Amino acid sequence: EAAKNLVLKEPADAPAAVESKICALEPLREKRVKVYGWVHRLRNQKGIIFIVLRDGTGYLQAVLTGDVYEKANYEFLTAGPESAIELRGTLKPVPEGKSAPGGHELVVDYYTIVHAAPIGEEAFTNQLNAEADPSVLLDQRHLVIRGETASAVLKVRARALRAVRDTYEALHLTEVTPPCMVQTQVEGGSTLFKLDYYGQPAYLTQSSQLYLEASLPALGDVFCIQESFRAEKSLTRRHLSEYTHVEAELVFLDFETYLQHLEEFICQTVERLLADPVAAPLIKQLNPGFKMPERPFMRLKYADAIKYLNEHNILDGEGKQHKFGDDIAEAAERKMTDQINRPIFLTYFPTELKAFYMKRVPGHPEITESVDVLMPNVGEIVGGSMRIDDMDELLAGYKREGIDPSPYYWFTDQRKYGSAPHGGYGLGLERFLAWLLNRYTVRECCLFPRFTERCKP
Ligand code: 4AD
Numbered sequence: 074e075a076a077k078n079l080v081l082k083e084p085a086d087a088p089a090a091v092e093s094k095i096c097a098l099e100p101l102r103e104k105r106v107k108v109y110g111w112v113h114r115l116r117n118q119k120g121i122i123f124i125v126l127r128d129g130t131g132y133l134q135a136v137l138t139g140d141v142y143e144k145a146n147y148e149f150l151t152a153g154p155e156s157a158i159e160l161r162g163t164l165k166p167v168p169e170g171k172s173a174p175g176g177h178e179l180v181v182d183y184y185t186i187v188h189a190a191p192i193g194e195e196a197f198t199n200q201l202n203a204e205a206d207p208s209v210l211l212d213q214r215h216l217v218i219r220g221e222t223a224s225a226v227l228k229v230r231a232r233a234l235r236a237v238r239d240t241y242e243a244l245h246l247t248e249v250t251p252p253c254m255v256q257t258q259v260e261g262g263s264t265l266f267k268l269d270y271y272g273q274p275a276y277l278t279q280s281s282q283l284y285l286e287a288s289l290p291a292l293g294d295v296f297c298i299q300e301s302f303r304a305e306k307s308l309t310r311r312h313l314s315e316y317t318h319v320e321a322e323l324v325f326l327d328f329e330t331y332l333q334h335l336e337e338f339i340c341q342t343v344e345r346l347l348a349d350p351v352a353a354p355l356i357k358q359l360n361p362g363f364k365m366p367e368r369p370f371m372r373l374k375y376a377d378a379i380k381y382l383n384e385h386n387i388l389d390g391e392g393k394q395h396k397f398g399d400d401i402a403e404a405a406e407r408k409m410t411d412q413i414n415r416p417i418f419l420t421y422f423p424t425e426l427k428a429f430y431m432k433r434v435p436g437h438p439e440i441t442e443s444v445d446v447l448m449p450n451v452g453e454i455v456g457g458s459m460r461i462d463d464m465d466e467l468l469a470g471y472k473r474e475g476i477d478p479s480p481y482y483w484f485t486d487q488r489k490y491g492s493a494p495h496g497g498y499g500l501g502l503e504r505f506l507a508w509l510l511n512r513y514t515v516r517e518c519c520l521f522p523r524f525t526e527r528c529k530p
Contacts, residue, residue, distance in 0.1 A: 096130035152189035232352035251284035277302035285322035310514035322497035360511035429470035457498020
């Protein structure tokens with residue numbers, strides 16, 4: 074009863090509290106601060122309540138004693154985990170030998186509960202029974218992302234987007250933002266999401282490549298970070314229906330220079346992340362064994378990969394030996410990549426396996442100047458190629474793939490007005506993160522995953 078009626082006031086002699094995000098607290102040690110956040114954890118023992126407060130920028134340990142304890146001991150009986158609160162108090166470095174996030178803790182002299190989350194059956198912690206059907210966790214993704222692991226992945230994702238942009242800036246590429254609603258396909262008709270566009274047929278974009286190609290004469294080398302959409306029929310750990318596609322296109326270069334750029338792009342981006350004070354500790358937390366890939370990346374021709382698979386008895390989906398012209402299935406590709414256990418540039422795919430726009434190797438029309446980047450644990454994270462820059466060859470490419478060239482008139486026009494050798498690639502951001510952070514599936518590497526038949530939450 075006494076606690077119920079206790080009115081908590083700020084100490085009369087207390088200096089005004091400085092409001093701060095948790096990540097910016099260090100310079101405020103020994104000062105009185107005010108922090109808002111959510112109750113990540115609460116432990117009540119022998120007259121002290123320990124709260125771990127989370128505000129999205131970090132975690133802060135707070136201790137509540139004395140009057141504050143008396144009041145909180147009563148109030149937190151009905152305010153469960155994830156309650157939104159405000160804490161005020163003095164920030165103290167933790168004593169030698171003890172540890173707390175950031176190396177300090179908040180000695181609380183005043184708090185308010187902004188919103189009390191439920192206790193009991195409805196309590197937050199009862200909503201995430203990991204032993205339940207995985208689809209339960211997927212339905213509860215909006216709650217799962219508050220967890221330490223999921224939020225760490227999302228934070229690294231944010232830093233990765235930044236690192237990608239910084240790398241492209243350093244390499245002199247200009248960012249463009251191509252449309253998502255399009256009337257052309259890039260990677261085959263079978264994975265197109267169709268939509269009704271004012272009575273005309275249209276699709277959600279599979280790749281911004283064609284728009285990047287069209288941007289080259291206007292802006293020079295370009296890149297974009299755009300959602301791509303694929304109506305994939307099969308459920309795998311690395312396929313999403315919507316994913317974040319990092320794509321680049323470069324002009325006036327040959328295949329070798331192109332591959333060197335690609336290696337530089339990947340390595341520079343990873344180096345930036347490993348030097349990033351926010352990302353680096355999270356990468357270490359999620360994937361302690363991660364090592365910077367060795368350069369140069371291994372080069373493996375498709376034809377030699379087929380030999381490798383057969384020599385190592387890695388069979389195709391039907392239990393048969395591989396032969397030239399086979400689309401190497403995901404399982405076989407992963408097995409090979411895991412055995413080799415380093416980044417691989419898989420090059421020179423057969424023409425018949427690849428899209429209409431890929432440049433053929435001069436003198437060898439059966440193979441293309443193409444590359445997939447394969448990473449241990451994930452497999453393909455990048456696909457790209459040099460592009461056909463000759464008009465007649467492109468028209469033949471449409472024909473071979475049974476594509477009506479008329480909606481592509483603007484793309485074809487590039488071969489009319491100053492055509493030049495060029496190439497590009499697309500990196501699946503979620504696959505890159507699955508590799509970097511050692512996640513089992515790309516579904517863990519985006520905010521609210523979209524995959525076969527799932528469009529919620
Ligand atoms: O190999 P893809 O289909 O290549 C293209 O779309 C090219 N037009 C890109 C370009 O040259 N500008 O896709 C490129 C990458 C893949 O390596 C993979 O990382 C990712 O996009 N990707 C997917 N990621 C998640 N879910 C899916 N369903 C994906 N499909 C492709």
